[in-house]
Amino acid sequence: MIRDAQTLHILVDAIAQFVDEALIPRENEVAETDEIPADIVSQFQDMGLFGLTIPEAYGGLGLTMEEEVTIAFELGRTSPAFRSYFGTNNGIGSIGILLDGTDAQKEHYLPLLASGELLSSFCLTEPDSGSDAASLKTTAVRDGDDYIINGTKRFITNAPHAGIFTVMARTNPGIKGSGGISAFIIERETPGLSLGKRDHKMGQQGAHTSDVIFDNVRVPASQLIGGVEGVGFKTAMKVLDKGRLHIAAVSVGAAERMLSDALNYAIERKQFGQPIAEFQLIQAMLADSKAEIYAARCMVLDAARQRDEGRDIGTEASCSKMFATEMCGRVADRCVQIHGGAGYISEYAIERFYRDVRLFRLYEGTTQIQQLVIARNMIRAAQR
Incomplete structure (x- = not known):
């Protein structure tokens, strides 16, 4: 649903020009260095690209789905690494908080994500759990007012840069399928959280992935998305x-x-x-x-x-x-x-x-x- 065709047209034109004049000329540099240049990241922030889909109430542009895919058509015309850098903040890294998070979680994290001050990652895939996501083994055990999380997540986009991780973990081991899985917001500096080495991939240099490892990571129960167990899947x-x-x-x-x-x-x-x-x-x-x-x-x-x-x-x-x-x-x-x-x-x-x-x-x-x-x-x- 396009809410204001003229405004969207201006935004699409601006992004198309940015792709043509700023991003396409830097594609080889990104491929050779495996890094997104700092000045490009600053331009992402200036253009509001980290908050394209985050509601205006939290500092984003609040694009509808039709508006979002229209923008994505333009962003797709250049190296996927550029879009990947800010894409998690607009997609898998923020949408779980936006759709199911508590008011406090939304008010704290979404403005930081929209501005690009904070990058996010989505942790679902594991070494033994890819397509069969409901079989994940990462655990979250309740301990008083906290949860203790253990496990490893694999191929996590933007993990080397992320400040928060949306993590799927099993809170009820008695339920083997998806019903025992809950979602948590875990901050980068939490003790026990560490990263594996960057993955060396076939392509998409500049878009970084790595393992995310949880070794007795203690997080407050307030970090459970929505405050409800069993709905993470x-x-x-x-x-x-x-x-x-x-x-x-x-x-x-x-x-x-x-x-x-x-x-x-x-x-x-x-x-x-x-x-x-x-x-x-x-x-x-x-x-x-x-x-x-x-x-x-x-x-x-x-x-x-x-x-x-x-x-x-x-x-x-x-x-x-x-x-x-x-x-x-x-x-x-x-x-x-x-x-x-x-x-x-x-x-x-x-x-x-x-x-x-x-x-x-x-x-x-x-x-x-x-x-x-x-x-x-x-x-x-x-x-x-």
Whole structure:
């Protein structure tokens, strides 16, 4: 739901200009140094990017879902590492607090997240618990007015920079499934919390992940999100539904960037005395990519509008995430092919994007998990 089309248009134009003039020219620097430059982080703060989706009452811009994906289309056109740096504050790192946190938790943490003064991480995945998130082993044992937390979380985005962690832990060992899981806000300096080394990844240099280790970490009961045990997994699923739409939108933006680069290359590159864009087999790859991007964009916008209307969009979010991320992978492959041998050389952005976008099909739930969610929701609906 777009609340003010003119204001959104101004914001989108400003972010598109920022992407073109400030971010795209620094992509190689980020890839080579594996760091987001400090001056870019300051610009993120100045533009309010850390608080895009946090309500205005807490210092954010309070974007609706449709507005958010419209912005994500633009942010997707550059290295995913840029968006990842402030993305957790707008998504998985803040939404659990926003949706299910107590008033005190919202009033304390959300303004800090919106300003970028504090970075957040979302701790669900574990060494032995990835797609099967309900089998997590991290424990939170009540001890008077505190909880003592033990366990390890893996592949945690922004963990090396985060000031707070939203942590899923099992408070009731007697319940083996999702019902025994609760969510906690744990601050970085809490004794017993430590980080593993940064992960060395296939792509997305500049977007940092690591293990987060809890060794008898004592946190006050007031850090239990919502003050209620046993609803942490439900909080996580609410967070992931929104996150899946966001990643789908970013995938659309990345595909548009790759296709634009490939089209320009095909127009400029000549073989047999003419631009390769004149060859029908090249045109077929361009056309297939354009059509799939258009389809994905329409899916994302439709699902976002439904969410803004208050509908349950679990199925639609999974459909969008599955289609858009798989589409993005196909577009990446075609664009490397259009570039030919040059597409395998780091001089061209497509080589980096080819590696970067591979992750989209894995996090926020793999493609196979999306298939299961969609099918099970279909079956459940048919049996009512």
